Amino acid sequence: MLTTQRKQHILAVLQRDGQIVAKTLSQELDLSEDTIRRDLRELAAEGLLQRVHGGALPASPAVVDFAGRSTIASDGKAAIGRVAAEMINDGQVVILDGGTTAVQLARHLRADLKATIVTHSPSVAVELAQHPSVEVILIGGRLFKHSVVAVGVAALESLGHIRADLFFMGVTGVHAEAGLSTGDHEEAYMKRALMARAAETVVLASAEKINAASAYVIASLAEISGIITEHGVADALLEPLGAAGPSITLA
Amino acid sequence: MLTTQRKQHILAVLQRDGQIVAKTLSQELDLSEDTIRRDLRELAAEGLLQRVHGGALPASPAVVDFAGRSTIASDGKAAIGRVAAEMINDGQVVILDGGTTAVQLARHLRADLKATIVTHSPSVAVELAQHPSVEVILIGGRLFKHSVVAVGVAALESLGHIRADLFFMGVTGVHAEAGLSTGDHEEAYMKRALMARAAETVVLASAEKINAASAYVIASLAEISGIITEHGVADALLEPLGAAGPSITLA
DNA sequence: CTTGACGTTGCACGAAATTGCACGATAACT
DNA sequence: AGTTATCGTGCAATTTCGTGCAACGTCAAG
Numbered sequence: 001m002l003t004t005q006r007k008q009h010i011l012a013v014l015q016r017d018g019q020i021v022a023k024t025l026s027q028e029l030d031l032s033e034d035t036i037r038r039d040l041r042e043l044a045a046e047g048l049l050q051r052v053h054g055g056a057l058p059a060s061p062a063v064v065d066f067a068g069r070s071t072i073a074s075d076g077k078a079a080i081g082r083v084a085a086e087m088i089n090d091g092q093v094v095i096l097d098g099g100t101t102a103v104q105l106a107r108h109l110r111a112d113l114k115a116t117i118v119t120h121s122p123s124v125a126v127e128l129a130q131h132p133s134v135e136v137i138l139i140g141g142r143l144f145k146h147s148v149v150a151v152g153v154a155a156l157e158s159l160g161h162i163r164a165d166l167f168f169m170g171v172t173g174v175h176a177e178a179g180l181s182t183g184d185h186e187e188a189y190m191k192r193a194l195m196a197r198a199a200e201t202v203v204l205a206s207a208e209k210i211n212a213a214s215a216y217v218i219a220s221l222a223e224i225s226g227i228i229t230e231h232g233v234a235d236a237l238l239e240p241l242g243a244a245g246p247s248i249t250l251a
Numbered sequence: 252m253l254t255t256q257r258k259q260h261i262l263a264v265l266q267r268d269g270q271i272v273a274k275t276l277s278q279e280l281d282l283s284e285d286t287i288r289r290d291l292r293e294l295a296a297e298g299l300l301q302r303v304h305g306g307a308l309p310a311s312p313a314v315v316d317f318a319g320r321s322t323i324a325s326d327g328k329a330a331i332g333r334v335a336a337e338m339i340n341d342g343q344v345v346i347l348d349g350g351t352t353a354v355q356l357a358r359h360l361r362a363d364l365k366a367t368i369v370t371h372s373p374s375v376a377v378e379l380a381q382h383p384s385v386e387v388i389l390i391g392g393r394l395f396k397h398s399v400v401a402v403g404v405a406a407l408e409s410l411g412h413i414r415a416d417l418f419f420m421g422v423t424g425v426h427a428e429a430g431l432s433t434g435d436h437e438e439a440y441m442k443r444a445l446m447a448r449a450a451e452t453v454v455l456a457s458a459e460k461i462n463a464a465s466a467y468v469i470a471s472l473a474e475i476s477g478i479i480t481e482h483g484v485a486d487a488l489l490e491p492l493g494a495a496g497p498s499i500t501l502a
Numbered sequence: 503c504t505t506g507a508c509g510t511t512g513c514a515c516g517a518a519a520t521t522g523c524a525c526g527a528t529a530a531c532t
Numbered sequence: 533a534g535t536t537a538t539c540g541t542g543c544a545a546t547t548t549c550g551t552g553c554a555a556c557g558t559c560a561a562g
Contacts, residue, residue: 003520004303005270022538032522037539053529053538122373122380122389129373129399138373138401140391140409148380150389154409158391161405254510273548283512288549304519304548505562511555518549528539 001029007039010056014049016107017078020056077206080228081105084168084204090114092165095194096124098149099170101204103127109134118162120150120190137162144187151190159197167198171218174205174227178213179220188216200225203246221246257282258290261307265300271307327457327481332356334500335419335455335479341365343416346445347375349400350421352455354378360385369413371401371441388413395438402441410448418449422469425456425478429464430471439467451476454497472497 001009006029014020022040026033044051049059081104088094090113096102098121106117106127113134119125120139128136139162141155169191173181180203182188195201201224210229221227226247257280265271273291277284295302300310332355339345341364347353349372357368357378364385370376371390379387392406420442424432431454433439446452452475461480472478477498 002270002272002303002305002308004301004308033538034523034540035521038521041540120391122376125373125394126377126399129394129396131396136394136396137405138389138391138394140371140389140401140406143376143380143387143389145380145382145387148377150391154388154412155391158405158409284548285513285550286511289511292550503562505560507560508558510557513554514552516549516551518547520547521545522543523545524543525541526539527541529537531536532534 003039006031007043010036010039010043011048014056014058018058019078020049022055025055077101077104078108080204080206080230082108084202084228085109087202088113088115088166092116093118093163095119095162095164095167095198097121097168097170097191097194097204098124098147099204101206102168102170105168105204106131118164120155120194121148122150123148144184146184147187149187149190151186155190156193159193162197164198165200167194167201169194169201169203169218169224171203171205171214172209173212173214174203174209174221174229175211175213176221178217180218180224181214182216182218183214185216188218191218195219195223202226202228205229254290258294261287261290261294262299265307265309269309271300273306276306328352329355329359331455331457331479331481333359335453336360338453339364339366339417343367344369344414346370346413346415346418346449348372348419348421348442348445348455349375349398350455352457353419353421356419356455357382369415371406371445372399373401374399395435397435398438400438400441402437406441407444410444413448415449416451418445418452420445420452420454420469420475422454422456422465423460424463424465425454425460425472425480426462426464427472429468431469431475432465433467433469434465436467439469442469446470446474453477453479456480 009029010020010025013025020040022033022036026036029036040049040051040056043049044056047059049056077100080101084105085108088109093116096106096117096119102121102124106124109131111132116135116137117128118137118139119128120141122138125136125138128134139150139155139158141150141158142152143149144151171180172183175181182191203224203226205227207230224246229248261271261276264276271291273284273287277287280287291300291302291307294300295307298310300307328351331352335356336359339360344367347357347368347370353372353375357375360382362383367386367388368379369388369390370379371392373389376387376389379385390401390406390409392401392409393403394400395402422431423434426432433442454475454477456478458481475497477500479500482501
């Protein structure tokens with residue numbers, strides 16, 4: 001591969017995932033880490049990205065989120081999205097909730113996946129529009145602006161026609177006793193309705209959601225099949241769940 | 252093989268693959284790498300491609316502007332959006348079509364506007380989610396990926412409950428005789444349905460749409476109330492419409 | 503038919519670019 | 533503090549580049 005093109009690829013990956021891990025990329029492109037590091041250094045010199053220990057982050061200060069990371073995080077939401085995306089098989093009907101993690105999932109679907117994705121999140125729908133083969137069903141309704149998802153009777157009514165294999169749900173709190181919760185009453189109701197339409201529900205929860213609880217309870221942990229979250233945070237905290245609870249997958 | 256022909260072949264391969272590898276091409280054409288390099292140098296001198304170590308890349312570095320094209324809207328579309336946004340009054344129910352111009356419209360709504368916006372475009376919905384006061388109704392359905400709008404029976408059914416004052420419609424062709432047209436059959440059907448639910452329809456048409464016609468006709472010019480387009484282009488061309496046709500507003 | 507100008511091609515050789523590895527330094531993790 | 537992973541630099545091997553030059557074919561003038 002031509003080096004110029006490789007650099008473009010690096011920038012594209014950076015744009016897509018929000019970060020670059022030197023080691024991962026070297027394996028992906030079948031090049032030594034030295035070469036990747038050289039590229040990253042040069043791109044950093046051009047101001048096209050920001051070099052950090054372990055890889056690189058976007059240069060644009062707009063993305064420099066809280067506290068300005070100085071290390072590559074454990075991939076965070078992108079990693080959760082990647083792992084979740086791999087759980088979907090050809091031919092399945094999958095419901096996708098709203099939220100940034102769900103957008104990451106949509107972004108990391110296999111390019112040749114032939115499945116039907118149902119979502120009430122316009123953001124997810126926009127992302128999925130770029131996928132070459134999945135069928136996308138958009139659930140309409142009144143837009144709940146805070147979370148940018150459709151809710152209300154119209155949305156619930158549309159769901160009546162849906163029967164899904166899997167529902168990837170976003171929540172704002174996962175707690176051993178309080179269960180799954182979110183910050184809005186109507187949103188909680190909508191999520192319960194979505195759960196009811198799917199054979200299994202898997203929760204996507206980035207680190208900060210673990211062992212937190214919000215005002216409105218969606219369901220208990222016993223009612224879901226699995227939780228996908230990040231390394232390091234949840235290990236001990238969710239352990240007490242034992243065999244009765246959902247399976248926990250670490251990204 | 253003639254050298255001129257070979258150069259055309261090189262450009263064709265470049266067009267197809269997005270890159271040229273000197274070594275590969277030399278084997279493919281059974282010529283020395285020197286010759287290929289010479290050709291590449293000459294083509295680069297003519298500005299037809301970009302020379303890089305190992306081969307060549309397209310001259311216009313595949314303007315795959317990250318973030319996806321929508322970021323850069325032409326001034327024209329933004330102006331059209333601004334003008335259209337001013338036509339909406341408090342208390343009205345307005346249907347917004349898909350397309351970049353509609354997104355611009357959504358972006359330029361008065362911050363204190365109290366209206367209900369109905370849309371079948373997830374992109375528009377995402378944009379409107381940032382508006383503090385408008386009520387947003389998202390029309391769901393099967394996602395037509397090319398235009399990123401919901402279509403199909405579910406979408407049509409949802410429309411049954413809607414009664415709007417105004418419909419801002421995007422089209423791909425506005426032609427004095429052919430009328431309003433678009434490139435997809437199902438999309439044309441959806442637009443007709445949306446027209447039927449609104450008291451008045453106003454077409455948003457950036458410069459390149461004027462006096463163009465696409466495969467599927469939506470309606471005649473007599474059926475709409477107005478067209479909003481840019482200065483300079485449409486002035487003379489649409490003049491023959493006279494008093495019978497829609498009013499034309501220039502942005 | 504011969505000859506020489508011209509363009510094209512392949513080869514040779516030194517220059518430049520790219521890559522992977524080694525090694526000491528640095529930073530993160532425990 | 534000690535351990536591990538990552539970084540940066542120097543260096544050598546390989547690939548690619550550019551230029552000069554000779555070989556070959558074409559074509560038109562002699």
